[in-house]
Amino acid sequence: MLDNLPRGTICIEDIEIGMMRYLRKVVTDEDIEMFAQISTDHNPVHLDDDYARDTIFEGRIAHGMLTAGLISAVIGEQLPGHGTVYMGQSLKFLAPVRPGDMVYAEVKVTDIEFSKRRVKMDCHCSVDGKKVLIGEATVLAPSRKFD
Numbered sequence: 001m002l003d004n005l006p007r008g009t010i011c012i013e014d015i016e017i018g019m020m021r022y023l024r025k026v027v028t029d030e031d032i033e034m035f036a037q038i039s040t041d042h043n044p045v046h047l048d049d050d051y052a053r054d055t056i057f058e059g060r061i062a063h064g065m066l067t068a069g070l071i072s073a074v075i076g077e078q079l080p081g082h083g084t085v086y087m088g089q090s091l092k093f094l095a096p097v098r099p100g101d102m103v104y105a106e107v108k109v110t111d112i113e114f115s116k117r118r119v120k121m122d123c124h125c126s127v128d129g130k131k132v133l134i135g136e137a138t139v140l141a142p143s144r145k146f147d
């Protein structure tokens with residue numbers, strides 16, 4: 001029995017199709033440098049201005065997985081929230097995120113399997129209204145009945 005659920009956690013019993021949550025975050029140079037350190041992905045398209053200027057992006061861009069991390073943050077902090085377990089996540093990176101971009105990350109419930117506590121959600125991130133990432137998440141949601 002989970003009796004100390006943090007505020008913001010939405011248990012499987014309360015999840016409904018169509019529920020939606022989002023966050024907004026500016027992706028900074030510091031975020032990209034920290035992500036390179038943590039992930040050990042030092043691809044120069046993210047870190048080296050001179051290198052990145054000569055790529056199709058004509059400048060540095062954020063790691064795709066950094067942007068995808070904002071989807072994880074919405075899921076882990078809001079819907080379903082703390083106690084959620086990621087089971088799967090598809091991702092398509094449609095357009096680059098550049099340092100200084102404000103990213104809007106949204107998840108929306110599309111399917112619920114109450115007996116298995118499984119929830120599917122459409123996910124996307126956008127910058128200035130343009131989709132930069134789309135995907136689908138499958139998660140194991142917390143329950144009031146089981147921990």
Ligand SMILES: C[C@@H](O)CC(=O)SCCNC(=O)CCNC(=O)[C@H](O)C(C)(C)COP(=O)(O)OP(=O)(O)OC[C@H]1O[C@@H](n2cnc3c(N)ncnc32)[C@H](O)[C@@H]1OP(=O)(O)O
Binds near residue numbers: 096
């Ligand atoms: C490993 C790390 O170190 C590296 C990174 O993290 S890089 C950062 C993450 N990736 C990105 O930021 C890339 C973002 N995507 C893009 O900039 C573009 O999608 C692209 C340059 C990869 C491709 O652009 P382009 O060649 O111009 O393609 P179109 O937009 O014209 O689309 C043509 C068709 O392809 C489909 N499509 C485009 N992108 C994707 C994708 N990511 N996955 C699947 N399909 C994609 C698009 O829908 C079009 O299809 P259609 O049927 O012809 O309409």
